[in-house]
Amino acid sequence: GDSVTQMEGPVTLSEEAFLTINCTYTATGYPSLFWYVQYPGEGLQLLLKATKADDKGSNKGFEATYRKETTSFHLEKGSVQVSDSAVYFCALRGNSGGSNYKLTFGKGTLLTVNP
């Protein structure tokens, strides 16, 4: 079945540092890939997505590229801020029949950014 493996946390960075959170996946066919963010006490918010190979999703300075050859979708940001402190989830949505809106999530990576 589908699965997502993402970098174990927690990750602690200083403000303006470079961020990478690794994510790899296993799925049949051509899944869509997502990064969600969860701030304390809140639900999940879509951060960015990519729906086909070599697509780059980007939002709020974050970006991730859909790499089919390495089955990866690593999240990057050039300069993190304290307000980026949150839990980040990599997820996929399979494209086989009947699974159009079912998301499979990784375990999440807690990011803490210190001033």
Added chain:
Amino acid sequence: DAGVTQSPTHLIKTRGQQVTLRCSPKSGHDTVSWYQQALGQGPQFIFQYYEEEERQRGNFPDRFSGHQFPNYSSELNVNALLLGDSALYLCASNRQGVTNEKLFFGSGTQLSVL
């Protein structure tokens, strides 16, 4: 637009009891999915409802059941609660049949089973 709303926000139950969680989808959405997020884990898909029927189900026992009403709102019922059912339960909604439709999540119901 109120987005996806869930109630209650917090709930405490004891083992063996039954619980009902409620979800109102975002305006214009007709499909509701439920996810269980255990502490320190990613959300896991429980099931999805569309046109008042369960359309997909994840790897959860029959103790987990649901319902969708004509106004598209939904309930998640869990019977014979176990300690391991303690988790954040998330509801998500979308419009059926729209390519690459974005999924909207509620803030969740935190269930504690003692």
